[in-house]
Amino acid sequence: MVKLRYIFVLLSILFLFQAHYNDIQITYPAYFPEPVYSFENNKLDTSVISLGRSLFYDPVFSSDSSISCANCHSPFSAFAHTDHALSHGINDSIGHRNAPGLFNLAWQKNFMWDGAVHHLDMQPLSPIHNSIEMNETLAHVIEKLGKNEKYTTLFTNYFHDSIIKSEYVLKSLAQFQLTLISCNAKYDLVKQNKTDFNEKEKRGYKIFQQNCNHCHQEPLFTNYKFANNGIGIDPDLKDIGRQKITKHKEDSLLFKIPSLRNIGFTYPYMHDGRFQSLKEVIDHYCDHIEISATTDVFLHKKINLSKNERVELVSFLHTLNDTSFIFNKKHHYPN
Amino acid sequence: MFRYIIFLVGFCISSFSYSQKITFRAVLNNKPLIFNSNTPFDGSYINVELFKLYVSNVEFTYKDGSSFKERNSYHLIDLANPKDCELFISDAKKEIKQLSFDIGIDSATNYQGAKSGDLDPLKGMYWTWQSGYINFKIEGNSPxxxxxxxxxAFHIGGFQHPFNAIQHIVLDKNSASDITVEIKLDGFFKSVQLDQRTNVMSPGRKAMFIAETFKNAFLLKDG
Incomplete structure (x- = not known):
């Protein structure tokens, strides 16, 4: 009997030990490229992911505790801010740009529309400190977290440190965001030979490959570069895009090429949310390209699509909507 | 108990190993810089209120030709606080011929994500609107x-080509004394020309100019 008890104690110790080292890996289809995120410096752990998830939905990040990450990055719109051309911040301030969807971030090298941020870990610093977004400081957020027993216990358990460090907060948020992988759209099922496109989608796919794939490259539907897509500058916002960061004239009006995955959930479109529908977007590319010094060379040649072809293209684009992604409870507000 | 053991082990290690002390000192008008006070300069005065910099990748070349490279070598120096101006580098106890280090944080480290200690972004040496470490910061006022x-206010940094502002400093050592690195700000402020430049706070061409100017301010005080 005593022996059995020993074995039981030993087994529980082993189990506990394992719980601390349950490194997990993200899974993605074979046709995806290798992720670029430096996982070796932030090994995924289910507990840390869940901590990151709690933080993502916690308004503690804003100075008046009114706004969490999820306010502008809602799971039901693939973590974008649907219906808002420009995202809202604290005290109903209106931001300068349209909050993009968050998914497949492990493959993304640059963050923000102008690529101001070069690493996923560091991205939250920007909205937290922005006076019209969360208007807070990370130092103060950590002070607030330190007074919350739920968080002090979680951080101590996972990071084995009596104090909460910015590194832990940033890495937890990154871990949760890294798990936001969208790879179950109809497009993916077709790729995996589990289903077929219908005729309309098939024709749309062809049109896509001929006209859009140059920048919105499969299978992630972006090449993660920057381009001026000829929408011209908004006279009120006067947003010069990438040039603000690189200070190169040739980067004037260049913005990050967004992924087209989940495009049906992430309207309105463009960095300033100026287009409400995919029809408007396609009409822009076909009929209203503004050629300036930095407009992408690929767009200099007119894209000629008939009315029918435009509808077919939209049909294909909707095959990039990943419903299982937006309804994945693991991504939602934690209970 | 655990703490006691750690302390004991630490004590044993520290009593056996040797560490080389490097002291950083800011100099203006040929005197150690006094913060928050008006120091005569160029017929006027300068009042420095803040002066911080990152010293990284510390390396020694010894008289016998061998060399030493400090691991995880990142140090935040706060010139206003004497305690934060001293580095203790554990190396072999050999006579040093040359000392080299970088001013700022290298590109590879910038790409590694969130860090703690001196590299904690909360140390005030990290930009929030655009990511990247600030290599050095100097603020104050002057008529x-x-x-x-x-x-x-000069917040100088940037790690992406062509505006990688990190500077490599190499200093020859002639005597066997402790190492004191002086940062002579007279020449720096003269080149910067405060009547023309007062604010550089983002990576770019201007930051590159200030960083290259700053590099020339370093010298080794021997003896």
């Missing part, structure tokens, strides 16, 4: 400045 309230 020479044309700006409002005569203030100047």
């Amino acid at each position: 020479l400045c044309s700006s409002s309230k005569s203030k100047f």
Whole structure:
């Protein structure tokens, strides 16, 4: 009997030990490229992911505790801010740009529309400190977290440190965001030979490959570069895009090429949310390209699509909507 | 108990290993810089309120030709606080011929994500609107400045080509004394020309100019 008890104690110790080292890996289809995120410096752990998830939905990040990450990055719109051309911040301030969807971030090298941020870990610093977004400081957020027993216990358990460090907060948020992988759209099922496109989608796919794939490259539907897509500058916002960061004239009006995955959930479109529908977007590319010094060379040649072809293209684009992604409870507000 | 053991082990290690001390000192008008006070400069004065920098990748070349490279070598130096101006580098106890280090944080480290210790982004040496470490920061005021309230602020950094502002410093050592690195700000402020430049706070061409100017301010005080 005593022996059995020993074995039981030993087994529980082993189990506990394992719980601390349950490194997990993200899974993605074979046709995806290798992720670029430096996982070796932030090994995924289910507990840390869940901590990151709690933080993502916690308004503690804003100075008046009114706004969490999820306010502008809602799971039901693939973590974008649907219906808002420009995202809202604290005290109903209106931001300068349209909050993009968050998914497949492990493959993304640059963050923000102008690529101001070069690493996923560091991205939250920007909205937290922005006076019209969360208007807070990370130092103060950590002070607030330190007074919350739920968080002090979680951080101590996972990071084995009596104090909460910015590194832990940033890495937890990154871990949760890294798990936001969208790879179950109809497009993916077709790729995996589990289903077929219908005729309309098939024709749309062809049109896509001929006209859009140059920048919105499969299978992630972006090449993660920057381009001026000829929408011209908004006279009120006067947003010069990438040039603000690189200070190169040739980067004037260049913005990050967004992924087209989940495009049906992430309207309105463009960095300033100026287009409400995919029809408007396609009409822009076909009929209203503004050629300036930095407009992408690929767009200099007119894209000629008939009315029918435009509808077919939209049909294909909707095959990039990943419903299982937006309804994945693991991504939602934690209970 | 655990703490006691750690302390004991630490004590044993520290009593056996040797560490080389490097002291950083800011100099203006040929005197150690006094913060928050008006120091005569160029017929006027300069009042420095803040001066911080990152010293990284410390390396020694010894008289016998061998060399030493400090691991995880990142140090935040706060020139206003004497305690934060001293580095203790554990190396072999050999006579040093040459000392080299970088001013700022290298590109590879910038790409590694969130860090703690001296590299904690909460140390005030990390930009929030655009990611990246600030290699050095110097702020203050002077009647020479044309700006409002005569203030100047240089937050110099940037790690992406072609505006990688990190600077490599190599200093020869002649005597066997402790190492004191002086940062002579006279020449720096003269080149920067406070009547023309008072604010550089983002990576770019201007930051590159200030960083290259700053590099020339370093010298080794021997003996």
